[in-house]
Amino acid sequence: MGTEWPAAPQRKVVGGGVALKLLLFVLLACLALRLLVGPAAYLLPLTAAPEGAALVVAGPGRERTGGGGTPPTDDIIVAVTSSGPLTAPDKKQDAQEETDDAVITVTSSIPCTTPSPKEDSPKERCDLFHGEWVPHTSGPAYTNATCRFIESPQNCMTNGRPDTGYLYWRWKPYGCDIPPFEGKKFLDGMRGKHWALIGDSILRNHVQSLLCLLSKVEDPTEVYHDKAFRSRRWHFPSHNFTVSLIWAPFLIKAEIFEDENGVSTSELQLHLDILDTNWTRQWESFDYVVISTGQWFFKTAVYWENETVIGCHSCQNKNLTEITYEYSFRKSLREAFQFIASTAHKPVVFYRTWAPSHFENGEWFSGGTCNRKVPFKPGEAGDRELDSKMWRIEKEEFDKVVENEGPNNPGRLKLLDTFELSLLRPDGHSGPYRTYHPYEKGRTAKVQNDCLHWCLPGPIDAWNDMIMQMLAKV
Numbered sequence: 001m002g003t004e005w006p007a008a009p010q011r012k013v014v015g016g017g018v019a020l021k022l023l024l025f026v027l028l029a030c031l032a033l034r035l036l037v038g039p040a041a042y043l044l045p046l047t048a049a050p051e052g053a054a055l056v057v058a059g060p061g062r063e064r065t066g067g068g069g070t071p072p073t074d075d076i077i078v079a080v081t082s083s084g085p086l087t088a089p090d091k092k093q094d095a096q097e098e099t100d101d102a103v104i105t106v107t108s109s110i111p112c113t114t115p116s117p118k119e120d121s122p123k124e125r126c127d128l129f130h131g132e133w134v135p136h137t138s139g140p141a142y143t144n145a146t147c148r149f150i151e152s153p154q155n156c157m158t159n160g161r162p163d164t165g166y167l168y169w170r171w172k173p174y175g176c177d178i179p180p181f182e183g184k185k186f187l188d189g190m191r192g193k194h195w196a197l198i199g200d201s202i203l204r205n206h207v208q209s210l211l212c213l214l215s216k217v218e219d220p221t222e223v224y225h226d227k228a229f230r231s232r233r234w235h236f237p238s239h240n241f242t243v244s245l246i247w248a249p250f251l252i253k254a255e256i257f258e259d260e261n262g263v264s265t266s267e268l269q270l271h272l273d274i275l276d277t278n279w280t281r282q283w284e285s286f287d288y289v290v291i292s293t294g295q296w297f298f299k300t301a302v303y304w305e306n307e308t309v310i311g312c313h314s315c316q317n318k319n320l321t322e323i324t325y326e327y328s329f330r331k332s333l334r335e336a337f338q339f340i341a342s343t344a345h346k347p348v349v350f351y352r353t354w355a356p357s358h359f360e361n362g363e364w365f366s367g368g369t370c371n372r373k374v375p376f377k378p379g380e381a382g383d384r385e386l387d388s389k390m391w392r393i394e395k396e397e398f399d400k401v402v403e404n405e406g407p408n409n410p411g412r413l414k415l416l417d418t419f420e421l422s423l424l425r426p427d428g429h430s431g432p433y434r435t436y437h438p439y440e441k442g443r444t445a446k447v448q449n450d451c452l453h454w455c456l457p458g459p460i461d462a463w464n465d466m467i468m469q470m471l472a473k474v
Contacts, residue, residue, distance in 0.1 A: 126176035128466050129417040133375040133424055133459075136170035140457035141180060147212035147456075152436070154205060156455035159433040160440075163373055166427045166455065171462040181464045183217040187239045189471070193287040194242040198279045200249035200296055202355045204230070205453050207245045209460050214243075231278065244286075248276040249296045251336045262364065267315060268301035272331040275339055284345045290416065290467070291336070292352040294390075295452060297329045330393050337401035340413065348474055350416040350467065353394050356387040357452040358426035370451035372426040381423050391419045414470060418463050426451075428459035 144150055144157040152159070171178060197203045197210075211220065211234065220243070224233040230247035249256075253276050255269035279291075300314045303323050311321035313328065340349055359368030398415055405413070432438040434450040454460040 126173055128173050128178060128469055129420055131171060131173035131421070132378055133169040133421070134172045136168050140167050141461065142212045142216065142457055144456075147215060149208050149211040149215065150456045151204075151208060153430055153434040153450060154208060154453055154456045154458075156430055156433040156458075159430075159435060160437040161431075161433040161455070165373055166425075166459075167457060169375055169425075169459075171421050171459075171465070178462070178465045178469055181213050181461070181468050183214045186468060186471075187214060187217055187236060187241055190239065190241045190288075192240045194244065194285055195288045195290070196244045196246055196279070196282070196286045197290045198246045198248050199251070199290075199292040199352075200247075200294060201453065202294060203290065203292060203352075204245055204247075205456070205460055206290065206352075206463060207232075207243065208456055210243065210464055212456065213461070213464055244282070246279045246282070248279045249293065250276065250332055251279070251291070251293050252276055252332045264300070267312070268296075268299055269304065270301045270328060270332075271304045271307075272310075272328055273305050273335065275335055280339060283339075283343060283347075286345075286347045289347050289349045290352055291340075291349060292355075293329075293332060293336075294355055295357065297325045297332075297390075301325075301328065303328055326389070326393060329390060330397060333394060333397040337397055341401050341405045346412050348471075349413050350470070351394070351398055351413070352416040352463070353419045354387060354391040355452070356384065356419065356423050358429060359449070359451040360426075364448075364450075364452075368451060369449045370426055370429045370431045374427055376424045376426060378424070381426075384423065387419075387423065411474065416463070416466060416470070418466070421462060422459065425454075425459040428454050430455055 144155055150158075157164075197207045214220070214236065218236050218238055220234040220236045222232060223235045223242075224244075225231065226247070228247075231245060233242060233244045235242050250270060253271040253274040257266040257268070258264040300312075300316075302312045302315065302318075302320070303310050309320065311323035312318055313323055313325050315322075337351075358370045358372070360370060362368035395415075398413075402413060430450040430453055432447040432449050433455070434448065434453070438447045439445060
C-alpha cells in the first residue's frame with residue numbers, strides 16, 4: 001500500500017461561517033455596484049472555481065486571468081483558504097495548519113465605492129442650451145437705476161413699460177442649474193485680456209448687458225467710439241481689462257445705405273468673398289471673441305463675388321439673377337469661419353447662434369407687435385420655420401469648420417447656442433417701449449414696435465451666465 005497522508009485534525013473554526021457570509025455579502029455588493037457603472041465586460045459569467053481556490057473577477061477592460069503569475073493590478077482578488085488540506089500538503093501548508101481560524105483574504109485595488117464626481121458629475125453631463133425658463137423671485141442683477149450703460153431703445157423700465165413680470169425668470173437647463181454671472185470672478189480671471197464682441201445691433205445689446213454686470217465691480221472708462229457710436233471700446237483700469245464692440249453686421253464687406261430706424265435709400269452691396277476689415281484688422285489684439293450675424297441678411301441686397309455682380313436678393317426693376325439670402329448667409333459664415341480657423345492667432349471664439357424675433361400680426365414695417373407677458377413653455381413657440389432654417393445653417397457651417405480643423409482647434413472655437421432660450425422669450429423685447437413713454441398721447445398713437453432687441457435687464461443677461469460656465473472649461 002502506498003503511503004497515506006494522515007487526516008488533518010478537526011478543528012472548531014470560530015467565526016468562520018460568519019466571516020464567509022460577510023465575504024459573500026461584500027463581494028456581491030461590489031459586483032452589483034460595478035455592474036451598474038462598469039462596462040459591458042462585467043456581464044460575462046463567472047467561471048466556477050474549486051472550493052477554496054482563488055476567485056478572480058476581471059477589472060474594467062481586462063480579461064479574467066487564470067493560472068499562476070501576478071494578476072493585473074485593477075482586478076479584484078478574493079482568496080479563501082480552508083483550514084483543511086485540498087491537495088497534498090507541503091511545508092507552507094503545514095505551517096498554515098497551526099492557525100485556529102479560517103483565513104479570509106480580500107485584496108482589491110478598486111475601491112468598492114460610487115464613481116468619482118469627475119466621471120459622473122451632473123455639470124459634466126449638463127447641456128446648457130436645452131431647458132426652460134423658471135420663476136426667479138430674486139429678480140435681475142441690476143436695474144436701470146444701477147446701470148448707466150443701458151441705451152434708450154433697450155431701457156424699457158425708464159421708457160415706461162408697466163409690467164415687470166419679465167424680470168423674474170431665469171434659464172434652467174434640464175438636469176442642472178447655471179449659477180449667476182460673477183463679475184468679480186470674471187474680472188479677476190481676465191486681467192490684461194481683451195474681449196471683442198463682433199456683429200450687429202444684437203451684439204450691441206449684449207455688450208450693454210455685460211457692462212452692466214461688470215460695472216457692479218468696477219466702473220469702466222470709454223476709450224474709443226466711431227462717429228456713429230457703433231464701434232466702441234471700454235477699459236477697466238484696475239484690472240487692465242478691455243471690452244470692444246465692433247460693428248460688422250454681415251461679417252463680410254458691406255456698403256450700407258440706411259438710417260438707425262432701418263430706412264434704406266439704396267440696395268445693400270454685399271461682397272460675399274471679402275471679410276469686413278473692421279474686425280479682421282484688429283484680430284491679433286483679441287484674447288476672447290463673441291461673434292455673430294443675423295437678421296440683416298433678409299434685406300434687399302446686391303451680391304458681389306470676384307469684384308463682379310452675381311445677382312440680387314429681392315431687387316425690384318433690376319435685370320439681375322435672384323439669389324437667396326440663405327446663399328449669402330452661408331457664404332458669409334464660411335468666409336468668417338475659414339479666417340478664424342486659418343489665422344495663426346488663436347483667441348477663444350464663441351460663435352453666438354441666431355437671435356429670433358417675435359413679431360406677431362406683422363413685421364417691423366408692417367405693424368408687427370410683441371405684447372406677451374410670460375415666456376413660452378417648451379413647444380409653444382410653434383414652427384418658426386425661417387428661424388430654424390437659419391439656425392441649422394449656422395450649425396452646419398460651424399460643425400464643418402470644427403471637423404476640418406481637427407487637432408488645430410483644441411476647444412478654442414465654441415458654439416454659444418442661445419437660440420432655444422431666446423426663442424422661448426417673446427415677453428422680453430422692447431416692443432413699443434423702445435421710445436420714451438410711447439403712449440403718452442393715447443393708445444391710438446401709431447407706435448413702432450421692436451420685437452428683435454431685448455429689454456435690459458432681461459433675457460439676454462442669461463447669455464453671460466452661459467459664457468461664464470463655458471469659460472470654466474477653456
